[in-house]
Amino acid sequence: MTAGKSDSDTGFREFNVGFDDDGIRLDRWFKRHLPDTSYTTVAMWARTGQLRVDGARATPGDRIAAGQMLRVPPPEADKAAADPDKPKRVRERVILSDEETELAQGMVIHKDFQAFVLNKPPGLATQGGTKTTQHVDGLLDALQYDNEGRPKLVHRLDKDTSGALLVARTSRAAAFFAKAFSGRTARKVYWALVVDVPSIEDGMIELPIAKQPGTGGEKMHIDEAEGAPARTRYRVIERAGNRAAWVELQPFTGRTHQLRVHMAAIGHPIVGDGKYGGAAAFLTGGISRKMHLHARRIKVDHPDGGSIDVTAELPTHFAESLKQLGFEEKLGDDLVLDEKTAPTREQMKSRAKAHAKSVRKERKGERRGRGVVEEKKPGAKPGAPKTGGARTGAGSKFGAPRSGPRVEGAKPAGRGRPGGAGKPGPRSGPGTR
Numbered sequence: 001m002t003a004g005k006s007d008s009d010t011g012f013r014e015f016n017v018g019f020d021d022d023g024i025r026l027d028r029w030f031k032r033h034l035p036d037t038s039y040t041t042v043a044m045w046a047r048t049g050q051l052r053v054d055g056a057r058a059t060p061g062d063r064i065a066a067g068q069m070l071r072v073p074p075p076e077a078d079k080a081a082a083d084p085d086k087p088k089r090v091r092e093r094v095i096l097s098d099e100e101t102e103l104a105q106g107m108v109i110h111k112d113f114q115a116f117v118l119n120k121p122p123g124l125a126t127q128g129g130t131k132t133t134q135h136v137d138g139l140l141d142a143l144q145y146d147n148e149g150r151p152k153l154v155h156r157l158d159k160d161t162s163g164a165l166l167v168a169r170t171s172r173a174a175a176f177f178a179k180a181f182s183g184r185t186a187r188k189v190y191w192a193l194v195v196d197v198p199s200i201e202d203g204m205i206e207l208p209i210a211k212q213p214g215t216g217g218e219k220m221h222i223d224e225a226e227g228a229p230a231r232t233r234y235r236v237i238e239r240a241g242n243r244a245a246w247v248e249l250q251p252f253t254g255r256t257h258q259l260r261v262h263m264a265a266i267g268h269p270i271v272g273d274g275k276y277g278g279a280a281a282f283l284t285g286g287i288s289r290k291m292h293l294h295a296r297r298i299k300v301d302h303p304d305g306g307s308i309d310v311t312a313e314l315p316t317h318f319a320e321s322l323k324q325l326g327f328e329e330k331l332g333d334d335l336v337l338d339e340k341t342a343p344t345r346e347q348m349k350s351r352a353k354a355h356a357k358s359v360r361k362e363r364k365g366e367r368r369g370r371g372v373v374e375e376k377k378p379g380a381k382p383g384a385p386k387t388g389g390a391r392t393g394a395g396s397k398f399g400a401p402r403s404g405p406r407v408e409g410a411k412p413a414g415r416g417r418p419g420g421a422g423k424p425g426p427r428s429g430p431g432t433r
Contacts, residue, residue, distance in 0.1 A: 121315060122162040188298050191294045193271040195283070201235065209257075240326065246332070296332070
């Protein structure tokens with residue numbers, strides 16, 4: 001937004017809509033740039049024709065575009081309508097210490113005009129909370145530089161999870177990225193070390209997740225009856241005998257603690273995750289007791305076109321554990337990121353029903369048309385129903401999902417690296433297939 005210019009004759013002010021405000025509502029523009037002007041005042045200006053966009057009358061709910069010119073009544077009208085006792089809503093920029101500034105700027109692994117990607121270290125919370133004084137959100141003032149607005153978080157990582165964290169630099173970018181995450185077009189790839197080896201090397205976990213009663217929302221659990229749908233794809237990258245496996249995880253929903261809950265539910269908790277895996281989540285032999293869950297890669301469309309595709313280096317404890325178990329880091333990056341996801345059970349059932357309906361309509365049209373009487377074949381039994389079409393009931397391929405943990409996949413993990421010969425590893429838990 002360019003600075004307001006006043007008409008010397010009328011006192012009206014003119015503002016040029018900036019790139020950062022492209023597409024927002026007019027009332028939202030006032031909240032950002034003239035916060036002391038109440039919605040009631042803006043609505044009154046609109047009713048009396050004093051509020052103009054490119055010379056035309058405007059309403060508070062109109063969307064504005066970059067480059068448009070806003071005409072706003074003089075500051076005196078703004079002050080007269082404002083409550084003199086109401087404090088100004090101006091956020092002061094936080095002054096951080098040299099150590100905090102160095103920490104924040106040292107996390108940056110990608111920077112452009114619209115976004116940062118940070119490599120968040122384990123042990124640093126994304127946002128503040130009870131007894132949490134240092135967090136990523138509190139360090140973002142160090143990344144404001146010369147921008148008018150403060151950078152904004154668009155998603156989060158658990159405190160003990162490391163890796164790629166996207167931060168928007170402008171309000172427009174924040175809205176764009178938020179839509180990408182809610183619409184599931186943003187892709188995130190995690191690496192994890194898990195206890196034991198899944199018997200299926202490439203599987204889809206579909207288990208609903210809800211807050212566990214009695215934990216104050218601090219812990220989640222599988223709840224088939226009232227949980228929110230959650231889907232996670234996993235792929236085994238390498239295995240260390242039957243002791244542990246290195247896996248790639250891709251969440252297709254964004255539930256709290258989703259990856260940790262899903263892997264624990266199929267009997268393979270993430271190494272170091274005592275919250276969901278208990279004592280069984282810790283390996284002996286010098287393997288670090290820290291959480292081994294890392295947001296390795298993030299890929300998302302860019303507001304200005306193209307995409308952001310960034311890989312975050314492993315934290316020291318995770319890299320050392322890979323070496324100690326004999327794993328080669330290159331193998332994980334060689335896996336291709338599939339752009340299309342497998343359909344959900346609900347989608348498969350819906351498609352099957354639609355197919356069955358179309359088949360029935362076609363056969364009904366073949367049997368009889370308007371004004372046409374079919375000639376009976378010799379020996380045909382009257383009233384015998386015809387069979388065919390897709391089945392959607394119990395026992396069919398697209399039938400109702402079974403209760404209990406579900407892991408879908410086709411390839412059993414052999415001994416050694418995935419795809420190798422040998423006996424299958426231990427089953428990944430009850431209800432797997």
